[in-house]
Amino acid sequence: MLDTLVVIGTDGLIYAAWLFLIALGxxxxxxxxxxxxxAHGSFYALGAYAAASLIGLYGQxxxxxxxxxxxxxxxxLAVGVVVGPLVERGILRWMYPREPVYQLLATYALFLILxxxxxxxxxxxxxxxxxxxxxxxxxxxxxxTYPWYSLLLxxxxxxxxxxxxxxxRRTRTGRVIVAMIEDPEMSTALGINVPRMSVLAFxxxxxLAGLGGAMTAPMxxxxxxxxxxxxxxxxxxxxxxxxxxxxxxxxxxxxxxxxRAATVHLFPVLELFVIYLVMALxxxxxxxxxxGRAEVRRL
Numbered sequence: 001m002l003d004t005l006v007v008i009g010t011d012g013l014i015y016a017a018w019l020f021l022i023a024l025g026x027x028x029x030x031x032x033x034x035x036x037x038x039a040h041g042s043f044y045a046l047g048a049y050a051a052a053s054l055i056g057l058y059g060q061x062x063x064x065x066x067x068x069x070x071x072x073x074x075x076x077l078a079v080g081v082v083v084g085p086l087v088e089r090g091i092l093r094w095m096y097p098r099e100p101v102y103q104l105l106a107t108y109a110l111f112l113i114l115x116x117x118x119x120x121x122x123x124x125x126x127x128x129x130x131x132x133x134x135x136x137x138x139x140x141x142x143x144x145t146y147p148w149y150s151l152l153l154x155x156x157x158x159x160x161x162x163x164x165x166x167x168x169r170r171t172r173t174g175r176v177i178v179a180m181i182e183d184p185e186m187s188t189a190l191g192i193n194v195p196r197m198s199v200l201a202f203x204x205x206x207x208l209a210g211l212g213g214a215m216t217a218p219m220x221x222x223x224x225x226x227x228x229x230x231x232x233x234x235x236x237x238x239x240x241x242x243x244x245x246x247x248x249x250x251x252x253x254x255x256x257x258x259x260r261a262a263t264v265h266l267f268p269v270l271e272l273f274v275i276y277l278v279m280a281l282x283x284x285x286x287x288x289x290x291x292g293r294a295e296v297r298r299l
Contacts, residue, residue: 007144008261014150016257017157021215022230023237023249024164025208031244032181032201035092036100038107040209041231042114043079047210048226049122050075051217052129059131068131075214080207088202093195111227119224126221133218153215160211164204165246177201236279242289251291 026040054071091110095103136148168174179186180197188194212230220226237256241248256275263274282290 004265006141008258008265010141010144010146011264012254012258012261013154014146014257015260016253017154018212018216019233019237019257020157020250020253021153021160022209022212023234023241023253024161024246025205025212026234027238027241027244027246027249028164028208029202029205030238031246032177033092033096033198034100034244035095035103035107036235037205038104038231039087039110039114040107040205040234041227042111042118043083043206043209043227044213044216044230045118045222045227046079046083046114047076047213048217048220048222049118049127049213050078050210051214052127052222053122055129055131055218056127065131065135068135072132072214072217073211075217076207076211079210079213080203083210084203084206085199087206088199089195092202093198111231115224115227122222124224126223128221129217131218149218156211156215160208161246161250164208168246173197173200233275236275238289240279240282240289242291245289245291248289248291252289255290 022040022044025043026037029035029037029040051072054075055068058068058071087110091106092103095106133147133149136152138145138147139151140146166174168177176192177197177200180192180194213226233256237252238244238249239252240255241250241252255278259274259278260271263271267274
């Protein structure tokens with residue numbers, strides 16, 4: 001029984017870390033810009049494809065083997081720097097004054113476009129980039145062997161969560177973003193460049209989505225359609241935790257992670273049913289989510 005609990009706890013923590021990396025960017029974008037970005041799943045997929053390509057190119061050279069791990073953040077940054085500003089300035093800036101349904105339709109259309117774009121660039125065959133996953137070896141936890149890469153995923157999620165929280169709450173730029181959230185008109189009157197801050201916040205969210213995909217690439221076969229399931233789970237996380245709440249994203253990811261792990265090991269046929277059942281119950285009892293607040297805009 002103890003071994004089962006250890007396995008459930010470890011599996012749940014690994015899955016929660018993966019979910020958190022993906023959902024954090026989605027929550028950040030909603031918290032700052034009030035946009036439910038369905039295209040977030042495509043940013044995740046672009047991060048995975050970019051990482052797989054860079055890892056493959058790095059592996060063809062006779063470089064330091066552990067340098068392959070640098071390809072993961074590099075891929076995430078490339079996606080955020082290139083895609084983030086283009087999407088925010090080219091599409092979303094026209095959607096801010098409109099009803100949320102137009103934002104949903106615009107980001108859904110972008111999701112479909114990016115899905116086809118990945119097929120045009122990388123084709124439809126799976127791409128494998130296992131080097132970072134296997135290079136570190138394995139570690140035994142109880143009677144179960146886990147790759148060290150899974151524990152690296154947990155550490156990455158913790159570090160990224162702390163860095164984003166510190167950036168938002170402790171840096172001047174972060175405080176400017178918070179001020180912009182509370183009152184964009186007053187921020188503009190005070191000389192804050194609101195469009196620039198919007199681009200920065202959206203690009204940060206895009207980098208986080210790309211990082212989630214880049215960290216995932218060594219663990220799976222990267223293929224078309226991988227962003228569709230992810231965006232559903234990411235929405236489940238931020239709805240459970242509270243839309244726009246960074247702490248809520250962590251709480252929602254942990255809840256879903258441990259719940260899924262327990263269900264997979266004890267009642268595997270109920271894996272997805274239990275996740276969405278809990279989400280429905282939370283929304284009935286706390287419509288704003290577990291960490292949601294009554295304020296209009298809050299990180």
